[in-house]
Amino acid sequence: MNEKWIDTNTFHHSEFKDIGRLVAAKNEKNLSISLCLPTLNEERTIAKEIVIMKSELMTRYPLLDEIVVIDSGSTDDTRKIARSYGVTVYQADDILPQMEKFKGKGENLWKALYVTRGDIIIYIDADIKNIHHRFAYGLLGPLLLGDRIRFTKAFYDRPIAIGQNKLRPTGGGRVTELVTRPLFSMFMPDMTQFLQPLSGEYAGYRSIFEKIPFHIGYGVETGMLIDIHRKWGLDVMAQVDLDRRVHKNQDTKALGRMAFVIIKTFLNRMETLERMRIQQQIHDEMIQYQLVRERLKPENYLLEQHERPPMIEIPEYRQKFTRTAAGAKVPL
Amino acid sequence: MEDYLNALPTFVHQIRKIREIIISNIVLVGQIPAPTFQERRRAECLVERLSEFNTDECVIDDYGNPVGVLRGTGKEKGAIFIVAHLDTFSKLEADHHYEVTDKIISGVGVSDNSAAVGVLASLPEIFKQLDLTFESDIVLVAPVQSLGKGNLRGIRRLLRAWPGPIRGAICLESVELGRLNYYSSAMIRGVINCSIAAEKQLGRHHTPNAILVINEVINAILGLRLPQKPRTQIVIGKISGGFNHGKIAYDAMIGFEIRSDSDEMVRELYSDIHDIVDGINKSFAVEIKLDRISNLNATLLQHNHPLVKCASRILRRLEVEAVCDPSETALSIFLQNGIPSITIGLTLGENFHQDGAMIEIEPMVKGIAQIPALLMAMDKGACDE
Numbered sequence: 001m002n003e004k005w006i007d008t009n010t011f012h013h014s015e016f017k018d019i020g021r022l023v024a025a026k027n028e029k030n031l032s033i034s035l036c037l038p039t040l041n042e043e044r045t046i047a048k049e050i051v052i053m054k055s056e057l058m059t060r061y062p063l064l065d066e067i068v069v070i071d072s073g074s075t076d077d078t079r080k081i082a083r084s085y086g087v088t089v090y091q092a093d094d095i096l097p098q099m100e101k102f103k104g105k106g107e108n109l110w111k112a113l114y115v116t117r118g119d120i121i122i123y124i125d126a127d128i129k130n131i132h133h134r135f136a137y138g139l140l141g142p143l144l145l146g147d148r149i150r151f152t153k154a155f156y157d158r159p160i161a162i163g164q165n166k167l168r169p170t171g172g173g174r175v176t177e178l179v180t181r182p183l184f185s186m187f188m189p190d191m192t193q194f195l196q197p198l199s200g201e202y203a204g205y206r207s208i209f210e211k212i213p214f215h216i217g218y219g220v221e222t223g224m225l226i227d228i229h230r231k232w233g234l235d236v237m238a239q240v241d242l243d244r245r246v247h248k249n250q251d252t253k254a255l256g257r258m259a260f261v262i263i264k265t266f267l268n269r270m271e272t273l274e275r276m277r278i279q280q281q282i283h284d285e286m287i288q289y290q291l292v293r294e295r296l297k298p299e300n301y302l303l304e305q306h307e308r309p310p311m312i313e314i315p316e317y318r319q320k321f322t323r324t325a326a327g328a329k330v331p332l
Numbered sequence: 333m334e335d336y337l338n339a340l341p342t343f344v345h346q347i348r349k350i351r352e353i354i355i356s357n358i359v360l361v362g363q364i365p366a367p368t369f370q371e372r373r374r375a376e377c378l379v380e381r382l383s384e385f386n387t388d389e390c391v392i393d394d395y396g397n398p399v400g401v402l403r404g405t406g407k408e409k410g411a412i413f414i415v416a417h418l419d420t421f422s423k424l425e426a427d428h429h430y431e432v433t434d435k436i437i438s439g440v441g442v443s444d445n446s447a448a449v450g451v452l453a454s455l456p457e458i459f460k461q462l463d464l465t466f467e468s469d470i471v472l473v474a475p476v477q478s479l480g481k482g483n484l485r486g487i488r489r490l491l492r493a494w495p496g497p498i499r500g501a502i503c504l505e506s507v508e509l510g511r512l513n514y515y516s517s518a519m520i521r522g523v524i525n526c527s528i529a530a531e532k533q534l535g536r537h538h539t540p541n542a543i544l545v546i547n548e549v550i551n552a553i554l555g556l557r558l559p560q561k562p563r564t565q566i567v568i569g570k571i572s573g574g575f576n577h578g579k580i581a582y583d584a585m586i587g588f589e590i591r592s593d594s595d596e597m598v599r600e601l602y603s604d605i606h607d608i609v610d611g612i613n614k615s616f617a618v619e620i621k622l623d624r625i626s627n628l629n630a631t632l633l634q635h636n637h638p639l640v641k642c643a644s645r646i647l648r649r650l651e652v653e654a655v656c657d658p659s660e661t662a663l664s665i666f667l668q669n670g671i672p673s674i675t676i677g678l679t680l681g682e683n684f685h686q687d688g689a690m691i692e693i694e695p696m697v698k699g700i701a702q703i704p705a706l707l708m709a710m711d712k713g714a715c716d717e
Contacts, residue, residue, distance in 0.1 A: 047432040048359060055352035077433070084434035085352065129429040130363070246429060 002234055006193040009142075009149070009238040013134040016141025019061045025144040032065040034118030035136060038108035040072040042126040043081055049124065049131045050085045056133035063137065068116050069126075070095070070108035078126075090115055096316060102306050105200075106220030113210055113311040114320065120144075121209060125200035129246040139203040142238045150236040151204035151228050155196035156245040173198075179259045180222060183266050187275060188226070190234055197225055198262070201242070208232070210312040218258045219265030219305070226269045253288050260286040261303050268305065336642075336708040337649045343701040344650075346461050351693065353457055354700070355432060357381060358450030362442055363428045368419040368482040372396060375418060378453055378474055385456040387472065395489040396476045402456060404711075406467030410497030412710050413471045413673075414455065414703065415487065415662050416448035416504040417478035421685050438690035443681040447506035447691050449474050451678055451700055462704055466711045468499055475662060480521075483626035487662040491669055500639060500710050501666045501673035502703065503659075506691055507684065509699045510652045511677030513659030514640045516667065517591040518598040518630035523570075524549055524609060526620040527583045540618050542584035543573045549620070550586065552608040556601065562593035566601065587625075591658070595629050628660055631667035639672045639706075639715035646705045650698045672715060676702050 016022060026033065035053055039046055050067060057063040067087040071079050082089045093101050095111040109123055120143055124135055135154070142149040176198050184191040191197065198221045212227040214220055228237060250258075270276040286301045311317050347354070361381065366374035375398040382400035383390040389401040398418065401411075420441035422428070430439030437447065452472050459465075475486030491498075505511060526542040526549075550568060558564045566588060573584025588605075592598045602624070609622045633640060635656075647654045659675045666673035678699035681691040709715055 043433065044431050047434065048430065051352045051355045051432055052359065055350075055356040059350065059353060081434045132360070 001189045003193075005190070005234050009235070010193075010241070011138075011142055011152075011238060012241045013138030013141070013243065016137050016145070017134070019057070019063060019137055022137060022140060022144050023061050023063050026063065029144070031119045031144070032117060033063060033120045033122065033140065034112075034116035035064050035067045035122050035124065036109065036112040036116060037067065037069045037082075037124055037126045038072070038105050038112070039069055039074060039078050039082070039126045040105075041074045041076045041078060043074070043076040043078045045129060045131070046078050046126050047081045047085060049126055049128065050082060050087055052131055052133055053124075053136055054085065054087070057136055063140065064122075065118055066116065068112060070112050070115070072103050072105070072108055088115075096314070102216045102308075104216035104220075104306075105218075106214045107216040107308065109220060110214035110216070110308040110311060113206065114314070114317055119206055120203060121206055122203035123201065125247070127247050129248075130244060135201055135242055135245075136203075138240045138242050139201060142240065143203060143205070148235065149238045150208050150232065152202060152238045152240050153194060153197070153225070154199045154201035154242045154245075155194070155239050156199070156242045175255050175259050175262065179262055180266075183263070187266075187270060188229070191225060191229060193234075194225065194239055196239075197221060199245075201245075204228075208236075210317070211310045213310055214308045215261075215265050216306045216308060217303075218261040222262050222265045223269060223307070226266075226273075230273065256288060257286050257301055257303060261305075264303070264305055335712075336705040336714070337645060339708065340646065340649050340701055340705055343462060343704050344697055347458060347700050348697045350454075350457065350461055351697065354451060354454045354696070355437060355693065357453040358437055358442070358447050359430045359432065361450050361453055362439060362446030363430055365422065365424045365426065365428050366419050366441075367422060367424055368477055368479045370424055371418045371476040374449075375474070375476065378418070378449065381453040382456065382472065385453070386460075387456050393490060393493070395486060395493075397486045397490050398474050399490070400456070400472040402459070402466070402470040402472070404466045404468045404470065409468040409711075410499040411469040411471045411494075412466070412499050412707060413473060413501035413666070413671075414452060414504065414707075415501060416452045416474050417445050417662060418449060418474035418476050418486075419479050419482060420444060420446060421479060435694070436690045436692055438688065440687075440689060443506045443684045443689045443691050445504075445506050447681075447696070448504040448678055451504060451696075451703075454700075455703065458700065459704065464704055464708070466707060468711050469496075470707065478662065481625050484628070484662060484665050487665050491665060491671075498666075498669075498671045500715055501662070501671055502706055502710075503661055503663045503666070503673060503675040504703075505661065505675055505677050507679060507681040508655070508677045509679050509695050510647060510655050511659075511675065512640070512643050512647065512654045512656050513661070513663055513675035514635070514637070514643075514656070514673075515632040515658055516628060516630065516660050516664035517593060517658040518595040518628065519589060519591050519660050520598050520602045520627045521587070521589045521625040522602065522605070522622055523585055523587045523625060524605075524620065524622050525583070525585045526573075526618055528580075528618055539580050540616055541580045542618070543581040545612060545616050545618055545620065546571070546573060546584040546586055548612055548616070549608060552612070553588070553605060556604055558601075559597065562597055564590075564592035564594070564597050564601070566590050591660075593630055598627075628664045629668060631664045633667060633672055633674070637672060637715075638717060639674055639710070642709045642715050643674050643676065643702070643706060646702050650701065652698060672717070674706075676706075678702075 387400035477485040570587030574581035679696035
């Protein structure tokens with residue numbers, strides 16, 4: 001196990017708070033940067049994320065070149081509010097419409113590759129209550145100030161909001177500690193150095209993201225880490241401490257379904273990597289029980305595994321983008 | 333002379349163009365809790381923001397007030413102050429995360445006075461976008477310890493220590509747009525606490541009930557005769573006490589405010605309340621105590637003072653109706669010190685001191701446009717007497 005990685009490739013956002021320096025590095029490398037916000041019914045948080053990122057990292061400092069919202073079909077005012085602040089908003093189903101349609105965060109991230117134009121893409125969840133521009137510049141810092149790092153992932157303290165005006169100071173990351181970390185410890189101990197492998201905030205070069213498959217749902221983070229590790233190794237990856245992140249709480253049953261998908265994604269990858277042979281069919285249904293009138297009733301959730309192929313394999317994408325001399329991609 | 337009025341449409345247009353910066357400042361500053369006496373973190377954030385926006389001098393003074401100075405071009409001119417009090421009524425542990433939509437910003441303390449503080453932080457950038465420079469130094473200050481027991485100590489101390497002349501001041505309040513305050517009533521705020529001594533809590537018959545004792549105090553206050561002239565009012569605005577439904581209350585309190593056009597009348601009524609408290613103390617044999625929390629003298633800028641006329645004209649040009657009431661804010665401290673000043677409101681809002689406090693974004697554009705217009709006029713001497 002490469003135990004040094006956690007020392008050499010772990011950063012704190014404050015190391016990159018000189019945003020002028022990041023802009024200079026970006027210009028020197030002739031790069032463009034896209035911020036993608038995947039949404040589903042985020043009318044309470046989306047505007048704040050857009051406003052802060054736009055004012056601090058576009059208007060005041062030209063660090064971001066575009067902010068793009070990819071929506072999974074919100075039934076609230078998410079899209080209307082986002083548009084009112086002048087960012088580009090897409091419905092995921094409208095992107096590459098000839099392809100089979102799926103719903104999920106991973107689907108939005110994958111389709112963002114097709115509609116954004118940045119050489120670097122930064123993904124930030126849209127449900128963060130304490131959003132701050134450090135979430136973006138912290139993740140971009142290692143990518144811009146060095147030549148080695150190609151992918152960065154966030155970690156943080158994670159208090160969770162429990163109802164009106166109440167915060168629980170510890171918690172969050174339960175699926176990480178109960179599922180992902182044990183699995184990584186058993187099969188890929190190097191990866192245990194990622195303190196929050198399931199965090200929803202990460203950034204990387206297009207040249208990385210376009211070459212890996214995207215799980216369409218909760219498995220996207222797990223699959224992404226394993227795939228980048230397998231293709232380019234741990235040294236191109238880094239993690240950045242973003243301090244505190246306050247987000248919505250999820251009940252245990254919802255976390256159970258999330259764990260189901262993550263375990264399935266992990267097992268799928270292990271099989272693909274020929275590290276494991278599973279000798280029976282893995283079922284797609286998560287069965288949970290609920291007490292109804294003093295009787296336990298099963299609730300079956302169909303959690304199918306769908307994965308998008310590397311975007312570079314999609315002909316429309318290859319037609320839209322061409323390679324420059326520097327290796328970066330720009331739209332035609 | 334009417335340059336500042338003619339510039340208003342441009343100001344409104346340009347300010348709307350940078351609304352994201354203004355909203356960001358409101359959110360980033362306002363999400364830091366700042367109950368009175370615990371404003372340090374918010375003060376540091378504000379000074380950092382002012383510094384990032386290239387304010388010439390940024391400092392937290394010895395008393396904890398964050399201050400930014402935009403240096404003027406004329407050495408001889410006195411400074412013009414823009415003030416928005418930093419502290420809020422909300423508690424440290426409340427969830428201060430704000431929500432923003434296309435129309436509103438909501439969250440604890442946003443309407444008193446976090447939106448105004450966020451606007452204060454944005455002023456250097458607003459002046460830059462409007463291509464405005466001034467002969468006077470513009471002093472941006474968010475005084476600490478303004479509310480309740482703070483008794484406006486932050487601004488009192490700052491003015492006492494300020495080394496140079498001051499031409500005038502604009503005090504900013506988040507709400508309501510159209511507010512134009514240029515006088516303050518004489519005021520004393522007090523609390524009356526009643527508590528039953530431990531030895532009387534042993535369950536014997538006729539244990540005094542603190543709530544009933546406080547009720548006697550209220551009835552006695554309501555019996556005071558108040559003159560119609562000078563205009564005088566006593567407001568009992570806070571009450572608490574007791575433990576649960578079935579227990580005799582061992583403690584109770586009320587908070588009140590005496591307001592009048594006359595300093596003398598306020599002092600006399602406070603003295604009457606003091607006598608009431610003394611009398612009840614003796615008749616009920618309980619511990620009942622009166623404390624003065626804050627006080628202000630009556631101050632006035634004449635309604636035909638050039639600064640007031642100028643502010644009225646600006647509101648009229650913006651098609652906003654002016655509402656003139658007395659205000660017990662930093663305004664009264666400036667006026668006490670002989671400095672012409674007014675308080676203006678920046679936008680519309682609801683639920684000022686409750687959960688669900690919110691302000692509207694679009695009206696804020698007009699509200700903010702008042703500031704550069706007023707500064708232009710004041711800087712050119714249009715508001716000097």
